Amino acid sequence: MSLLNVENLRVTFPTRQGPAEVVRGVSFTLGRERLGIVGESGSGKSQTGRAILGLTPHPGTATADRLEFDGIDLRGLSARQWRGLRGKRMSMVMQDPKFSLNPVMAVGKQLMEVLRTHGASRAEARRAALEMLEAVQIRDPERVFRAYPHELSGGMGQRAMIAMMLVSAPDLLIADEPTSALDVTIQIEVLRILDRLVQERGMGLIFISHDLRLVSSFCDRVLVMYAGRVVEELRASDLSQARHPYTQGLLNCLPQIDGDRRPLPTLDRDASWAE
Amino acid sequence: MTTLTQNRGRRGALWLRRAVGLLATVAATFFGLLLVTFLIGRIVPVDPVLAVVGDRAPQSVYDKVFHELGLDRPLWEQFWMWLQKVATGDFGTSFLTKKPIVEDIRRVFPATLELATVSIIIGTLVGVPAGVWAAVRQGRWADQLVRVLGLVGYSAPIFWLGLLGLLIFYAKLGVVAGPGRIDIAYEYSFTPETGLYLWDTARQGAWDAFGNAFSHIILPASLLGYFSMAYISRMTRSFMLAELGQEYIVTARVKGVPEWRIIWVHALRNAAVPLVTVIALSYAGLLEGSVLTETVFAWPGLGQYLTNSLQNADMNAVLGGTLVIGAIFVGLNLLSDLLYSMLDARVRRGS
Numbered sequence: 001m002s003l004l005n006v007e008n009l010r011v012t013f014p015t016r017q018g019p020a021e022v023v024r025g026v027s028f029t030l031g032r033e034r035l036g037i038v039g040e041s042g043s044g045k046s047q048t049g050r051a052i053l054g055l056t057p058h059p060g061t062a063t064a065d066r067l068e069f070d071g072i073d074l075r076g077l078s079a080r081q082w083r084g085l086r087g088k089r090m091s092m093v094m095q096d097p098k099f100s101l102n103p104v105m106a107v108g109k110q111l112m113e114v115l116r117t118h119g120a121s122r123a124e125a126r127r128a129a130l131e132m133l134e135a136v137q138i139r140d141p142e143r144v145f146r147a148y149p150h151e152l153s154g155g156m157g158q159r160a161m162i163a164m165m166l167v168s169a170p171d172l173l174i175a176d177e178p179t180s181a182l183d184v185t186i187q188i189e190v191l192r193i194l195d196r197l198v199q200e201r202g203m204g205l206i207f208i209s210h211d212l213r214l215v216s217s218f219c220d221r222v223l224v225m226y227a228g229r230v231v232e233e234l235r236a237s238d239l240s241q242a243r244h245p246y247t248q249g250l251l252n253c254l255p256q257i258d259g260d261r262r263p264l265p266t267l268d269r270d271a272s273w274a275e
Numbered sequence: 276m277t278t279l280t281q282n283r284g285r286r287g288a289l290w291l292r293r294a295v296g297l298l299a300t301v302a303a304t305f306f307g308l309l310l311v312t313f314l315i316g317r318i319v320p321v322d323p324v325l326a327v328v329g330d331r332a333p334q335s336v337y338d339k340v341f342h343e344l345g346l347d348r349p350l351w352e353q354f355w356m357w358l359q360k361v362a363t364g365d366f367g368t369s370f371l372t373k374k375p376i377v378e379d380i381r382r383v384f385p386a387t388l389e390l391a392t393v394s395i396i397i398g399t400l401v402g403v404p405a406g407v408w409a410a411v412r413q414g415r416w417a418d419q420l421v422r423v424l425g426l427v428g429y430s431a432p433i434f435w436l437g438l439l440g441l442l443i444f445y446a447k448l449g450v451v452a453g454p455g456r457i458d459i460a461y462e463y464s465f466t467p468e469t470g471l472y473l474w475d476t477a478r479q480g481a482w483d484a485f486g487n488a489f490s491h492i493i494l495p496a497s498l499l500g501y502f503s504m505a506y507i508s509r510m511t512r513s514f515m516l517a518e519l520g521q522e523y524i525v526t527a528r529v530k531g532v533p534e535w536r537i538i539w540v541h542a543l544r545n546a547a548v549p550l551v552t553v554i555a556l557s558y559a560g561l562l563e564g565s566v567l568t569e570t571v572f573a574w575p576g577l578g579q580y581l582t583n584s585l586q587n588a589d590m591n592a593v594l595g596g597t598l599v600i601g602a603i604f605v606g607l608n609l610l611s612d613l614l615y616s617m618l619d620a621r622v623r624r625g626s
Contacts, residue, residue, distance in 0.1 A: 053529060086530065094525065101523055101526065103621060104621075161526075
């Protein structure tokens with residue numbers, strides 16, 4: 001049985017010009033695998049991820065014909081049921097640790113909070129949090145545990161974020177541009193840590209990114225989104241055989257080390273893609 | 276374990292260095308305050324000699340006093356003399372009450388301090404939750420209610436609210452006591468040590484007098500509290516809205532943290548940092564003494580004393596009072612700075 005089943009997911013925001021649909025009928029299934037979602041800004045990839053966690057920001061609404069996580073229908077869950085799932089069975093790594101960590105709470109306390117919320121004792125939570133910090137290859141977990149977010153570098157902060165989201169051993173992890181705010185050299189390190197933990201623990205991963213090459217090297221399967229729709233779904237290894245003109249266009253825009261390309265290719269958008 | 280204690284030690288040292296730096300700033304500010312106060316006393320068109328000798332004294336007496344007061348010396352020398360006096364706590368004598376200014380202020384200030392403290396407690400205890408509530412229910416009727424209440428509190432003249440309050444709660448319903456700090460029947464049932472009646476009566480176990488003092492203070496304190504609550508709730512609302520839109524709130528939701536904890540622990544803990552300044556400044560404003568409230572409620576506080584002195588050109592009293600108020604502002608600013616660095620680790624580090 002698949003871990004996550006999404007059919008015809010739609011996310012709508014009311015605006016002064018009437019409702020704006022930012023996710024328009026997205027369907028996919030996810031096993032214990034790594035699924036990449038790529039697309040440009042505003043293509044609806046982040047809102048897809050948030051809708052799965054039931055975190056569509058107010059006043060938006062998310063509807064779907066089917067939204068099942070491990071046999072649980074996610075539509076119409078109560079706030080309490082959601083809290084039981086979030087953090088414990090599904091979680092999300094966000095883009096920038098500078099903003100996604102609470103600035104006035106020590107990192108360790110924020111890690112422990114996940115476990116404390118789901119019923120662990122203080123000592124237990126502390127021990128698990130320190131272990132988890134070690135698992136994301138932080139050399140001095142005690143120091144990071146006591147540190148405040150501003151005292152950590154970006155890479156360190158994102159590791160702490162990953163630790164926080166994995167400390168309760170969830171089944172599904174959504175990573176929403178987890179490396180976009182980091183230096184290129186640190187990106188690889190953080191990705192490696194994420195990859196190893198996801199593999200070891202047999203989780204399902206949804207990796208949201210705008211970086212096509214990164215996604216293709218890191219994921220098993222790739223969904224390409226454009227204007228709120230999935231325009232193409234393919235195996236990461238088959239990326240070069242992409243059929244949709246948007247994907248081809250994106251691939252075409254990637255810089256290549258050998259060969260000087262002038263003029264730089266641009267993406268010609270076709271209005272029919274958004275249909 | 277060693278790193279832990281070292282770390283703590285380092286944080287302690289930083290905190291100390293910061294405190295010393297702050298004290299230096301305070302000293303400089305205070306010197307400026309003294310200078311300005313002194314100059315005010317020299318600039319206003321009030322002849323200090325006349326205040327001493329009266330306007331019918333012969334010219335010889337006038338000249339003698341003029342010399343005794345040192346008014347014939349250069350300004351900086353006069354300032355130096357004044358500083359020396361102030362340093363020993365000598366602000367001169369009030370022309371109105373014929374008592375040393377220090378004694379006068381010691382008498383009137385506790386009344387204002389007590390009223391302001393009870394008011395700011397009411398204002399904070401009501402204003403902060405109201406602001407949080409309004410922010411959480413943004414745009415809904417709870418939010419509108421808090422906003423309207425805040426607007427009324429902010430714009431209704433306080434003397435009018437005071438008279439209305441006296442009319443309803445004292446004259447008609449009789450649930451609170453009237454003007455004044457305490458009924459005359461209780462005035463001698465305790466010894467005023469600090470001048471804070473609630474504190475003194477409670478410490479001496481004079482609970483009847485405590486109850487009476489409380490029923491006297493509760494109406495003016497509620498009104499002033501309402502006034503500061505209007506401001507505090509609006510500021511809380513906007514600080515909370517800013518915090519609730521932050522990414523770390525989404526993180527907390529992803530973690531499955533219950534909503535009450537997101538609001539009261541995650542968001543409010545961050546909003547509390549600027550809120551400290553708002554509350555401290557409101558408190559400082561109340562400590563100046565509110566002339567209108569004190570007049571309506573016959574409250575013998577600093578505001579009334581200062582207004583009286585000013586109207587009667589009692590410059591020594593005005594200068595003394597100004598200095599006290601300035602000192603309060605400086606002190607509360609210092610306090611809120613220190614609280615700031617306690618609440619926010621980012622401030623603690625920076626210097």
